[in-house]
Amino acid sequence: MGEVQPGQRVGEVTASQTQRVDAQCYRAHAAPPLGSLVRMGSPPIYAVVMEIRHEPLDPTRPLAARGADLETEDELYAANPQLSAILATRFTAAIVGYRDDDGIRAGLPSLPPDLHSFVFLCDAGDVAGFGGDFGWLKLLLEVRSPASDTAIAKLLRQASNSRTDSRSFLVGAGKALAAELSREPQRMRALLREVGG
Amino acid sequence: MMLADGFSSNGSGSPGVRRLGQVVGGSLSRGLDVRLDASDASAEDVAVGSFVTIQGRRQRYFAVVTDIELRAVDDGVRHFPPSEIGDGGFTAEVISGTVAYGQLSAMPSMAVPIEAVQQGAAEQAKTIPEHFSPVYAASQADIDAVFRARDGDFALGSPQGMESSLVRLDLKTLANRSVGVFGASGTGKTFLARMLLAGLVKQTPAVSLVFDMESEYGWQGQDNDRGRQVKGLKQLFPSRVVTFTLDEASSRRRGATPDGVVRIGYDEVEPEDIEVLRESLNLSEVAAATSWNVARHFKDQWLREFIALNAADVNDLASEIGVNLSALQTLHRRLLSWERFGFLANESQGNASAGGIIEQLERGNHVVLEFGQYGRNTAAYVLVSNLLTRRIHETWVRRKELADGGHGDEPRSLVIFIEEAHKFLTPEIASQTIFGAIARELRKYNVTLMIVDQRPSGIDSEVMSQLGTRLSCALNDDRDMNAVLMGARDAGQLRNVLSRLDSKQQALVFGHAVPMPVVVRPRDYDEAFYAEMGAGPSVVVAGGLPENEAERMQREIDELFPPE
Numbered sequence: 001m002g003e004v005q006p007g008q009r010v011g012e013v014t015a016s017q018t019q020r021v022d023a024q025c026y027r028a029h030a031a032p033p034l035g036s037l038v039r040m041g042s043p044p045i046y047a048v049v050m051e052i053r054h055e056p057l058d059p060t061r062p063l064a065a066r067g068a069d070l071e072t073e074d075e076l077y078a079a080n081p082q083l084s085a086i087l088a089t090r091f092t093a094a095i096v097g098y099r100d101d102d103g104i105r106a107g108l109p110s111l112p113p114d115l116h117s118f119v120f121l122c123d124a125g126d127v128a129g130f131g132g133d134f135g136w137l138k139l140l141l142e143v144r145s146p147a148s149d150t151a152i153a154k155l156l157r158q159a160s161n162s163r164t165d166s167r168s169f170l171v172g173a174g175k176a177l178a179a180e181l182s183r184e185p186q187r188m189r190a191l192l193r194e195v196g197g
Numbered sequence: 198m199m200l201a202d203g204f205s206s207n208g209s210g211s212p213g214v215r216r217l218g219q220v221v222g223g224s225l226s227r228g229l230d231v232r233l234d235a236s237d238a239s240a241e242d243v244a245v246g247s248f249v250t251i252q253g254r255r256q257r258y259f260a261v262v263t264d265i266e267l268r269a270v271d272d273g274v275r276h277f278p279p280s281e282i283g284d285g286g287f288t289a290e291v292i293s294g295t296v297a298y299g300q301l302s303a304m305p306s307m308a309v310p311i312e313a314v315q316q317g318a319a320e321q322a323k324t325i326p327e328h329f330s331p332v333y334a335a336s337q338a339d340i341d342a343v344f345r346a347r348d349g350d351f352a353l354g355s356p357q358g359m360e361s362s363l364v365r366l367d368l369k370t371l372a373n374r375s376v377g378v379f380g381a382s383g384t385g386k387t388f389l390a391r392m393l394l395a396g397l398v399k400q401t402p403a404v405s406l407v408f409d410m411e412s413e414y415g416w417q418g419q420d421n422d423r424g425r426q427v428k429g430l431k432q433l434f435p436s437r438v439v440t441f442t443l444d445e446a447s448s449r450r451r452g453a454t455p456d457g458v459v460r461i462g463y464d465e466v467e468p469e470d471i472e473v474l475r476e477s478l479n480l481s482e483v484a485a486a487t488s489w490n491v492a493r494h495f496k497d498q499w500l501r502e503f504i505a506l507n508a509a510d511v512n513d514l515a516s517e518i519g520v521n522l523s524a525l526q527t528l529h530r531r532l533l534s535w536e537r538f539g540f541l542a543n544e545s546q547g548n549a550s551a552g553g554i555i556e557q558l559e560r561g562n563h564v565v566l567e568f569g570q571y572g573r574n575t576a577a578y579v580l581v582s583n584l585l586t587r588r589i590h591e592t593w594v595r596r597k598e599l600a601d602g603g604h605g606d607e608p609r610s611l612v613i614f615i616e617e618a619h620k621f622l623t624p625e626i627a628s629q630t631i632f633g634a635i636a637r638e639l640r641k642y643n644v645t646l647m648i649v650d651q652r653p654s655g656i657d658s659e660v661m662s663q664l665g666t667r668l669s670c671a672l673n674d675d676r677d678m679n680a681v682l683m684g685a686r687d688a689g690q691l692r693n694v695l696s697r698l699d700s701k702q703q704a705l706v707f708g709h710a711v712p713m714p715v716v717v718r719p720r721d722y723d724e725a726f727y728a729e730m731g732a733g734p735s736v737v738v739a740g741g742l743p744e745n746e747a748e749r750m751q752r753e754i755d756e757l758f759p760p761e
Contacts, residue, residue, distance in 0.1 A: 174291030175235060182296055185271040189279075189288065196287025 004030055006123035011091075013040055013119060016112035019139070020094050021047055023119045028087035029054060034147060035154025037122040037130065038093055041113040043100065046126070047093035050143050050151045057088040094143045096136040104129040106136035124162045134176035141180055149187065152177075153194035170195060215334045217243060218301065220251060225325050228263055228690050231301040231332045235294030240265055246357045246694040246705070246716035248335035249303050253326030256310055259319065259335065259343050260303035261714055263690035269297040303332070304690045306713030307343050319343050319712060337362045343712050351396035353706070354719040364706070364717045366666075368396050371710035372403040372610055374665020375636050375646040377618075379653045379681050383421075384670035385702050387413060388722050390649050391430070393668075394614065397563070398434045399730050403610035404558045405647070406589065407565040408582040410572040410616045415440040415565035416453035420722075422701075427722055430565055433730045436755045439557045441550075443540040443581065444569020457553050459566060462546035463501035465584060468492045471528075473583050473630050477576045477620060478531045484524040491528070494518050501543060504532055538577055551588035558589070558611060579620050586613055587631045590644055597642045611644045618648035619655030627657030636660040653680040666708035671698040687714070 004010050010032050011025040021040065025031050031052045032038050039046050056063050063086075067076040077083055098109035104126075130136060140152050156173050160166035174192055181188035217238045223229035229251070233240060243249075243262055251258040269275065274297050279288035308322040319342055340362040350365040371393070378393070380386035391414055397405055407414050407430070415438070417429045430438045431453070442448040442455040449455075471488040474480070492499040494514070506514065511529050515522040535541060557564050566585070571577040589611070596608040615621060615632065627633035635644050637659065648664075650656065654676035662684030669681045678695050682688035685707060691714055695705050698716065707714035720726060 170287065171290050174287065175295045178291050178295040182270040185273040185296070188296070189273070189277070192279075192288045192291055193284055196284035196291070 004032055004121050006121055009118050009120050010038070011089075011119045013113050013115055013117040014090070016115065016117075018095070018108055018112055020050075020092055020143075021045075021113055021119075022090060022092050025089040025091070028084060028089050031089045031091050032119075032121045033154070035151040035158065037096075037127050037155065038119050039122050039126060040117040040119045043098065045095060045109050045113045046097040046099075046104070046122070046130070047095045048140060048151060048155055049091050049093045050140075050148050051145055052089065052091040054087065054089050057086050061086070063087075092145075094140055094148075096139050097130065106130070106133065106139075108139070127159050127162055130159065134173050137173065137176050138180055141177070149191045150194060153191060156195050214336050217249060217332045217334055218299075219332060220326050220328060220330045221300075222328075223302070223325065225305065225322070228302045228304040228687075229260065229325060231303050233294075233299035233301065235298065238299070240267060240299030243299075243301060243334075244358055245697045248340065248356055248359070248715075249301070249332050250335045250339045251303070251305065251326045251330050251332050252311075253308075253324075253330045256308045256324065256326070257314055257339075258305045258322055258326050259307040259309075259339060259713060260305040261694065261716075262301050263304050263687075264302035264693050266300045266302070267297065268300050271296055301332075302690065304687055304714075306687075309342060314342060335359070340364070344715075351393075351400055352720065353392070353396075354704075354717040357703070357716040357718065360718070364711070364715050366393075366396070366706070366710045368393075368401050368710070371666050372397060372401055372612055372645060373640055374709055375648070375663055376612075376710075377653065377661070377664040377667045377681070378647065378649045378669075379667065379672065379677070380651060380670025380704070381673050381677075381700075382651050384672075384698075384700060385704070385719065386649060386651070386668075386670050387411075387418065388420075389668055389670065389704055389719050390414075390614070390647070391418060391427075392719060392722060392726070393647070394430055394563075395433055395726075395730050397612060398430060398437055401610075402561075403612055404561060405563045405612040405614055406554065406558060406586075407563070407614040408578065408585075408616065409565050409567045410578050412447070412451065412567040412569060412572060414614075415567050416448070416451060428727055430563065433727060434563070437561070438563045438565060440565045440567060441554060442567045442569060443571050443577075444567070447569030448567055453567075455567065456557075457550075459550040459554075459581070459585075460540055460542040460546050461550060461581065461584060462542050462544065463504075464497045465546065466500045466541075466580070467584075469629065470580055470584055471532075473621065473626055474576050474579055475626065476623060477579050480527060480531060481524065483521055484527045484531075487520045487524045487528050490518045490520050491525075500532070500535075503529065504536060535576075538571065538574075540571065540577075540581070551585050551592075554585065555589055555592050558609065561609065575617065575620055578617065582615055583621065583630060583632070586635075589613075590631055590635060590642070593642045593644050608643050610640075612647050613644060614647045614649070616649045618646075618650040619652045622648070622656045622660050624657040627660050633657065633660060636663045651677075653677050656680065658683055664708065666706070666710040668704050668706045669695060669698075670704045671700045 011023045013021050014024045015022040032049050034049055034052060036049050037046060038049060066080055070076050095108055097104055097106045156170060160169045163169050174195055177191060178188055216234060218231045218233040221230050221232045243265060245262050245265060247262050249260050249262060251260055279292050305322040305325055307319040309319040340356055340359060344365045351368045352363045353366050354364055355362050356364055378386050378390045394405060394414060397403055409415050413419060415429045416431050418427045420427050431440050439456045441457040441459050443459050445455060445458050468488040472485050475485040491503050495502045511526055515525045554564050568578055593608045593611060599605045600607045621630050621632045632646060635646055661680055667681060672678050678692060682691055685691060694716060698705060702718055704717050704719060706717050
């Protein structure tokens with residue numbers, strides 16, 4: 001069910017604030033991957049997926065297990081067609097930049113994205129636009145959720161894959177991370193291990 | 198950005214200028230901390246003792262690298278080196294230059310207002326550059342701005358790592374104060390000293406008197422590393438250098454023709470000469486002091502008569518003049534060996550030797566006294582140099598006082614050159630010897646010292662601190678290094694530089710004759726140097742004299758019609 005393609009519309013903004021947006025995906029389990037770059041609104045605001053949640057649409061109605069007598073998970077969904085209406089996939093993304101007349105800028109826009117803005121998974125061209133300087137890494141490092149550092153590592157590795165100088169890109173990004181995290185050596189080492197590994 | 202532009206617009210921003218890092222802290226007294234740039238500069242690229250320039254907002258500073266350090270923001274790097282992480286070296290590559298980085302200590306010595314860089318008006322740095330001022334490896338133009346050519350300057354060699362630049366010494370200033378040349382044996386101090394002497398002859402009105410222990414300054418010297426002979430001062434400046442010898446036979450064997458032979462009458466030796474020789478002769482204080490009693494007893498010819506005594510006579514003498522017998526016996530035994538000193542003459546010489554040397558010096562000639570076989574005898578070396586220097590100094594003092602009183606001309610500046618200086622200038626005897634007096638009285642009487650030594654720690658600290666300019670090749674002993682730096686500004690920082698000198702062909706030069714401390718690779722003492730000194734190429738005549746016709750004529754003209 002899952003895979004979404006670069007450039008594809010994946011969902012809508014359901015809550016937003018200056019640094020982060022919450023979005024709901026159109027289909028359950030069809031989320032942009034952790035660490036992927038998404039854009040929303042016009043002119044676009046860019047954000048990086050830092051956390052993904054699959055959950056019941058209505059938080060007051062917890063899901064119950066339904067497949068005790070079935071052989072496969074596919075049979076379970078086939079036997080319960082209502083599930084697609086009561087399941088939801090939501091994600092949180094950290095804002096890293098926006099586009100203005102001069103092009104893509106790293107940093108926070110003056111207003112967060114509007115509610116119900118459509119959210120698209122970015123393609124390689126957008127990702128490459130975030131190469132240059134690594135000022136936006138600081139915004140991601142401030143998120144500090146359990147998975148945020150993994151998200152950063154995945155983003156950097158993905159960005160490096162689309163470049164010819166992928167190793168030097170990663171080293172440059174690593175140096176920017178090291179400079180930001182000089183007071184948090186444990187975190188830095190763990191993060192660098194993920195970026196380099 | 199503006200700073201970098203300013204840097205390149207004023208002359209020395211050639212593509213060769215390499216940025217190393219930026220100033221991140223420090224002080225004028227302790228030196229500046231320069232953090233090396235993460236990407237471009239490795240700690241391996243910068244050698245201690247090399248020059249850097251620092252571009253401040255209003256001034257450009259010239260500094261010497263005195264230490265290099267590997268630092269880390271976080272101590273964890275030491276405990277868990279990133280190389281242990283199995284990521285193909287990624288973490289190590291990221292961390293080096295960021296969390297773990299290189300830092301230089303640089304001592305700012307000279308500064309020049311940015312708008313005056315090209316005029317080269319560098320002066321002692323009394324300020325330090327602002328935080329984050331960029332630091333560059335010094336370019337040739339920077340070196341030239343500090344060590345710029347002036348009249349009377351002498352190209353000593355090139356700064357460390359900059360073979361095409363020249364470090365120049367101000368020889369007039371050099372000769373104004375005493376000079377020390379230090380270095381362990383085999384480090385090249387003799388070459389350095391010979392070069393300085395050649396520079397003095399060539400470029401200053403001062404005259405020098407060289408007590409040439411190993412006979413390597415006058416006619417020719419030995420280059421042991423290359424197994425060849427090099428020209429001495431006499432060959433370079435046949436008309437301005439006069440050689441005397443204590444050992445005529447040795448001089449002739451080496452193909453040199455001395456201009457005079459030095460003889461010293463027994464009557465010229467005084468008890469204070471024996472005091473100076475106490476260490477060389479291994480005499481107790483009492484035994485040395487006994488010489489005063491002996492001299493009082495025998496009067497002028499005391500030494501000759503004392504040596505002539507036999508053992509029984511010595512016993513009688515002890516009781517007659519009331520001195521300790523064993524002390525007198527020791528003194529007699531030690532002095533007996535002086536019978537072998539061929540330069541000691543029975544008949545009175547009436548100071549003829551000192552007179553001959555003084556005459557040459559007054560004419561403006563430089564004098565080299567070769568010791569021949571006696572150079573191996575420390576007692577002979579100390580005795581003769583001390584005795585002659587005392588006489589010459591007396592003359593200079595008299596002339597100077599007359600000149601001060603309006604009678605006659607000032608005596609010429611005289612540089613007295615001695616080797617193994619610690620034999621003359623130990624703390625125990627420095628206060629008594631004429632050399633100690635010369636070092637302390639500065640240039641009051643126009644006499645200064647050039648001392649060459651491999652054991653500066655043996656020299657009285659008061660004398661060391663009076664040295665205007667010091668040149669030190671590598672030293673092995675901590676105490677010697679401390680002694681060389683005694684009383685120097687920034688001694689603590691220079692200590693690091695001094696201890697890292699190559700064992701050959703590198704010298705740290707600091708003091709009056711150079712604008713800032715500098716590590717120099719002395720130039721080669723070869724045909725090019727000879728040519729610059731004005732001597733023609735070597736004319737090698739088997740067993741003969743490499744003096745060419747023009748030189749011979751000039752010498753003869755000078756001898757017949759002494760230049761005034």
